[in-house]
Amino acid sequence: GAGVSQSPRYKVAKRGQDVALRCDPISGHVSLFWYQQALGQGPEFLTYFQNEAQLDKSGLPSDRFFAERPEGSVSTLKIQRTQQEDSAVYLCASSPGRATYNEQFFGPGTRLTVL
Amino acid sequence: DAKTTQPTSMDCAEGRAANLPCNHSTISGNEYVYWYRQIHSQGPQYIIHGLKNNETNEMASLIITEDRKSSTLILPHATLRDTAVYYCIVPISGNTPLVFGKGTRLSVIA
Numbered sequence: 001g002a003g004v005s006q007s008p009r010y011k012v013a014k015r016g017q018d019v020a021l022r023c024d025p026i027s028g029h030v031s032l033f034w035y036q037q038a039l040g041q042g043p044e045f046l047t048y049f050q051n052e053a054q055l056d057k058s059g060l061p062s063d064r065f066f067a068e069r070p071e072g073s074v075s076t077l078k079i080q081r082t083q084q085e086d087s088a089v090y091l092c093a094s095s096p097g098r099a100t101y102n103e104q105f106f107g108p109g110t111r112l113t114v115l
Numbered sequence: 116d117a118k119t120t121q122p123t124s125m126d127c128a129e130g131r132a133a134n135l136p137c138n139h140s141t142i143s144g145n146e147y148v149y150w151y152r153q154i155h156s157q158g159p160q161y162i163i164h165g166l167k168n169n170e171t172n173e174m175a176s177l178i179i180t181e182d183r184k185s186s187t188l189i190l191p192h193a194t195l196r197d198t199a200v201y202y203c204i205v206p207i208s209g210n211t212p213l214v215f216g217k218g219t220r221l222s223v224i225a
Binding site: 004033035041042043044045048056058059091093100101103104105106107108109 | 147149156160161202206211212213214216
């Protein structure tokens with residue numbers, strides 16, 4: 001079956017531009033997670049949804065980062081006024097369960113480069 | 116998450132067993148051990164998890180010591196496609212996010 005998909009796969013933005021990254025989770029999965037992965041590092045948690053409710057956004061690095069999942073399926077991660085330090089791979093994962101420790105299924109990521 | 120310690124890197128000859136260790140000495144009685152791996156340019160992939168009994172699936176085996184302070188992920192016949200970063204994670208029960216750390220970079224050599 002279809003896995004988690006993310007678009008675009010690659011995004012180049014000029015410093016100061018706004019970007020929107022899309023995640024299509026596996027159909028029926030309740031939980032959705034966003035992670036940021038800098039070069040050579042492991043993924044770092046950004047935020048987490050259960051259906052349309054954003055239960056944890058403690059990992060968002062600044063108020064320039066905003067995520068939504070309005071209908072409990074597709075999610076968008078928006079970064080306003082991008083900075084060079086925002087350059088990273090942004091990973092989305094979904095899980096059929098409600099607990100954060102349930103098996104997570106990851107998408108391929110969106111590589112964001114801010115010039 | 117309970118803190119985990121893994122070697123930075125390991126090599127393994129193709130066709131041999133790859134044994135990846137993980138220390139989690141502060142693990143609590145109801146915390147599971149999870150393993151994920153990340154192949155270059157892909158998202159992480161779940162491998163296996165366990166509580167206290169050894170576990171095996173089509174990808175790997177997980178051996179957890181009796182005191183649960185450490186575990187070993189075993190890939191019985193490593194192939195070049197198993198070259199990846201392997202993450203050992205001990206998530207706290209509930210709704211706390213997973214902490215991946217830096218993992219072990221496994222290189223399978225022909």
